[in-house]
Amino acid sequence: MSRLLLLHGPNLNLLGSREPELYGAQTLAEIENELRAEASRLGHELLCEQKNQEGLLIERIHRAKTEGVAYIIANLGAFTHTSIALRDAFLAVGIPFIEVHLSNVYAREAFRRRSYFSDIAAGVIVGLGPLGYRLALAAIHERLHKN
Numbered sequence: 243m244s245r246l247l248l249l250h251g252p253n254l255n256l257l258g259s260r261e262p263e264l265y266g267a268q269t270l271a272e273i274e275n276e277l278r279a280e281a282s283r284l285g286h287e288l289l290c291e292q293k294n295q296e297g298l299l300i301e302r303i304h305r306a307k308t309e310g311v312a313y314i315i316a317n318l319g320a321f322t323h324t325s326i327a328l329r330d331a332f333l334a335v336g337i338p339f340i341e342v343h344l345s346n347v348y349a350r351e352a353f354r355r356r357s358y359f360s361d362i363a364a365g366v367i368v369g370l371g372p373l374g375y376r377l378a379l380a381a382i383h384e385r386l387h388k389n
């Protein structure tokens with residue numbers, strides 16, 4: 243049994259009503275509940291957190307270390323493209339993570355093609371909607387079992 247963290251960044255609390263043509267109709271609570279259930283079926287505990295503020299996200303990543311979180315699934319929203327401080331937080335705690343984006347960031351504005359996380363992530367999943375989180379969880383489960 244491992245403890246995992248699903249971490250969401252700014253504006254993702256508005257999923258369901260926010261640009262549904264890009265991000266889909268599911269609310270964040272629905273996504274979290276489904277993933278928590280799937281994690282528990284696989285024998286893991288999934289903590290879920292969403293923050294709109296960069297500093298709070300940094301503190302959440304720090305706390306994950308003391309809580310013994312083994313893996314993080316992270317969709318940091320627009321901070322993906324801007325935040326060296328969040329990148330440094332992941333490097334500081336050394337917890338492996340998978341970067342997920344609901345939309346295909348490579349098929350959108352040029353500024354979304356740069357991520358401060360992709361090169362230090364264990365994996366990156368983009369453009370598959372909420373399925374991306376389930377695929378990330380399946381990959382984490384397999385990796386944890388092989389260790």
Ligand code: DQA
Nearest residue numbers: 317318319320343344345354
């Ligand atoms: C996003 C893509 C980001 O560019 C955007 O700022 C978001 C959502 C996604 O899940 O597709 O807030 O991370």
